[in-house]
Amino acid sequence: MNIGEIARRAGVSRSTVSYALSGKRPVAAGTRKRIQDVIDELGYRPNATARALKEGRTRTIGLVIPPAGNRLTHMQLDFVASVVDAAAAADLDVLLSPSGGHHDRSFERLVSESRVDGVILMEIRLEDARVGRLMQAGLPFVGIGHTMDDQAMCWIDIDYAGLIGHTVRHLADLGHRKVALISRSPELVAAGYGPAIRAREGFAAAVGERGIEGVEVPCGDDARSGQESIEGLLRAHPDLTAVTTVNEAALPGIQRALADAGLTVPSDFSVTGVAGRLWTEDFRPPLTAADVPALEMGEKAVALLVERIAAPQTPPRHILLAPAISLRASTGAAPARRTAGGAARA
Template sequence: MNIGEIARRSGVSRSTVSYALSGKRPVSEETRQRIQAVIDELGYRPNATAKALKEGRTRTIALVIPPASRRLTDVQLGFVASVVDAAGRADLDVLLSPSGGEHDRSFERVIGGRRVDGVVLMEIRLEDDRVTRLRQTGLPFVTIGRTRHPEDMTWVDIDSDFLISRCVHHLADLGHRRIALVNRSAELVATGYGPSYRAQAGFTRAIAERGVEGVETCCADDAQSGVSCVERLLEEDPALTAIATINEAALPGLYRGIEQAGLAVPRDFSIAGVAARHLAENMHPPLTAADVPADELGARAVELLIERIADPATPHRDLLLAPPISLRGTTAPARPRDSRSPDRLRRGGGAA
C-alpha cells in the first residue's frame, strides 16, 4: 500500500496525503481525519525508506538512457520499464534523460540543476565520463553496468564475461569446433562499452579452454546488419557451425542470414546468446540463451539508489547476476559440413 492508493481512497491528492503525514503544510482537520481513517483501515505504515527520504526532496529520480536516435534493445526497454515501475512503487517520479553526443547538455541540466534526488545510469563504458561527473557533483547515483574499476560506486550488472563463456562451453559440448562471437557495433565497442568488452574476454578465454577455433566480429544493432554479418562470416569460413552473441537487435537478421545460406537452425547451425527472455522465447525457433533479469536489475537499482539518497554515507554495494543458460530450440549437436561456399550451399540445399 502506498501514498497514491491512500490518496485515491481518501479523495485527495498525493501531495495532500504527504502533507498530512509530514506536517510540512497545514491540512484541514476534516481532511486529516479522513486520511487517517483510510490509513487505519488499510494498516498503512510508512516504511523505513520512505521515512528516510526527508521532505524537501524533489521525489524524482533520473534515468539516463541512450540517445533517442538509437533504438533501444529489448533488454534496455526492460531496464527502463522496471526502473519506472519500481520508482512508482516507492512513490517517486522518473525523469528520462538521454545522454551522448548532442544530449550532453541535457545530462548536465539534470545533474547540475538539482532537478532530481538521484540518478540511475545505463549503458556504462569502461571509462565513463558521466560517472566521473556524477562523482564530482555528489549527487547519489547507481549504475546498471559497471566501469573498469567499480570499487567506489554502487552498481548492478549481468556477468557478460561468464555468460558468453558458458555459451561457448555449451556449443563446444555439442561438438562445435568453429564458433563466432557476434558482438555489438564497432562504434559501440570502440567506446569501451562494458558488456561488449567483457563478452570478448569471456569468449577468448572459453575458446582457449576448449581448444576450439573462434572468430570475433562486430555487428550493427539492426536486422539487415545481422544478415550481412552471417554472409560475411560464412564467406570467410564456410565450415563455421555456431554463433554466440550479445546483439539482440541483430538476431532476426542472423536467423535470416543463416536461412538464406541454405542452412537450418539448429540442424546445420547453432546459435546461443544473452538476451531478454520474452525475445528469446518468441524467436523461431526459440533462442537458447541466458535470460537477462531486467526486472530484477532495474528494481534493485532503484532500491540501492533510494538507500543512497536517504544516507549518502551508505557503503557502496553491488549485484552481479549470472542467470543459467535456458536450453531452447537453436542449439544441437554439430553436423560435419564441407567447405563449400555459401553460394554453393544455397544452390545445393544445405548440409552435406
Template sequence: MNIGEIAKRAGVSRSTVSYALSGKRSVSEETRRKIQQVIDELGYIPNASARALANGRTSTIGLVFPPAGSHYTGMQLDFIGSVVEAAAAYDYDVLLSPSGVDSDRSFQRLLAERRVDGAILMEIRLQDDRVDHLVEADFPAVCIGRTAHPEGDWWVGLDHTALVEACVHHLADLGHTHVAFVNRPEHLLRSGYESAHRGLEGFNKAAAERGLTTRTYTCGDDAASGQGCLERILQDDPATTGLVTLNEAALGGLYRGLAVAGRHVPRDFSVTGVVAGRWAETVTPQLTAADVPAEQMGRLAVDLLVERLDHPDAAPRHHLLTPPISLRASTGPAHGRTTRD
C-alpha cells in the same frame, strides 16, 4: 489552490496546514479535520516546485540513457519500464534524460539544475566520464552496468564475461569447433561499451580454453545488419556451425541469414547468446540463451538508489547477476554436413 487559501478557509495559519499535512508537529484532531475537509472540497495538492525549493528534494529520479537517433533495443525498453514502475512504488517520478557523453550539456544540467534527487545510468562504458563526474560530485547515482573499476560505485550489472563463457562452453560441449561471436556495433565496442567488451573477453577466454576456431564480428543493431553479418560469417569460414551473440536487435537478421544460406537451426547451426527472455522467445526456433533479467535489474537499481538517498553515508552496494542459460531450441549437437572438416 495554494496553501494560503486553504489556511484562510480553515481559519488557521499556513504553518498549521503544513504541519497537519506532514505530521511533523502535533495538530489538534479538530483543526486537522477542518483542514482536511477544506482540502477535500478544493482538491488541493501542494505545488511540487515550491515543495522542492523549500525542502531540497524533488522526489524525482533521473534515468540517463544514450541519445536516441540510434534505435533503442528491447532491453532498454524493459529497463525503462521496470525502473518507472519500481520508482512509482517509492513515490518517485522518473525524468528521462537522453545524454551520451559527459560533455553533453543536458547531462551537466540534470545535476546542476537539481531537477532530480538521484540518477540511474544506463549503457555504461568501461571508462565512463559520466560516472567519474558523478562520483566526484558525490551525486547519488546507480549504474546499470559497471565500469572497469566499479569499486566505489553503486551498480547492478550482469556478468557478461561469465555469461558468454557459459554460452561458449555450451556450444563446445555440443561438439562445435568453429564458432563465431556477434557483438554489438563497432562504434559501441570502440567507445568502450561494457557488455561488448566483457562479452568479447569471455568469448575469447572460453574459446581459448576449449581450443575452438573462432572469429568475432561487430554488427549493427538491426535485422539487415544481422543478415549481412551472417553472410560474412559463412563466407569467412563455411565450417562455422555455431554463434554466440549479444545483439538482440540483429537476432532476427541472423536467423534470416541462416535460412537464406540453407542452414537449419539447430540441425546445421546452433545459435545462442545473451538476450532478454521475451525476445529470445519471439524467434523460431526459440533461442537458447542467458536471459537478461531486465525487469529485476531495473527494480534493483531503484532499490539501491532509494537506499542511497535515504542513507547518504551508506557504503557502496551492488548486485552482480549471472542468470542461467535457458535451454530452448536453437542449439544442438554439431554433426551433419557442416562439420565434415
C-alpha cells in the same frame, strides 16, 4: 512485506498503493479501504529508508540513457519501464535524460541544476565520464552496468563474461569446433561499452579453454546488421557451425540469413547468447540463452538508489547477476563439416 505484495493482495497497481499511502494523488474510497484492509491484516509499516526518502528535495530521480542508435532496443525499453514502475511504487517521478554527443548539455543540467535527488545511469562504458561527473557533484547515483573501477560506484549488472563463456562451453560440449561471437556495433566496442568488452573477454577465455576456434565480429543493433554479419561469416568461414551473441536486436537478421543460406537451426547451425526473454521466445526455434532479467534489474536499481539517497555515506553495493542458461531448441549437436558451397560432408 512490501508495497508490491500489498498491491498484489489488494488487486491494484503498486503506484496506487503508493498514492494511497502518501496522499499525493486521489484514490477512490473503495480502493483505499481495500488497500487499508490489507495493510491492517499484514501489519505493514513503511521502512526507514522510505521514510527518509520523503525528506528529498524533488521527489524525482533521473534516468540517463546515452542513445546507442536511432532508437532504444527492447531490452533498454524494459529497463526504462521497470525503473518508472518501481519509482512510482516509491512515490517518485522519473526524469528521462539522454547523454552523449550533443546530448551532454542535458546531462549537465540534470546534474548541476538540482533537478533530481539521484540518478540511474544506463549503458555504461569501462571508462565513463558521467560517473566521474556525478561523483564530483556528490549526487547519489546507481549504474545499470559498471565501469572498470567498479568499487567506487553502486551498481547492478549482468555477468556477460561468465555467461558468454557458458554459452561457448555449451557449444563445445555439443561438438562445435568453430564458433563466432556476434558483438555490438563497432562504435560501442571502440567506446569501451562494458557488455561488449566483457563478452569478448569471456568468449576468448572459453574458446581458449576448450581449444576451439573463435571468431568475433561487430554488429549494429538492428536486423539488417545481423543478417549481414551472418552472410559475411558464412562466406569467410564456411566451416562455421555456431554463433553466440550479446546483440539481441540482430537476432531476426541472424535467423533470416541462416534461412536464406538453406541452414536449419539447430540441425545445420546452432545459435545462442544473452538476450531479453522477448527475443529468445520470438526466435525460431526458441533461443537457448541466458535471459536478461531487465525488469528485475530496473526495480533493484531503484531500490539501490533509494538507499543511496537516504544514506549516501554507506559503502556502495554491487549486484552481479548470472541468470541460468535456458536450454531451448536453437542449439544441437555439431553437423558434419560443410564444404565451401554449404553442403554437408562426412
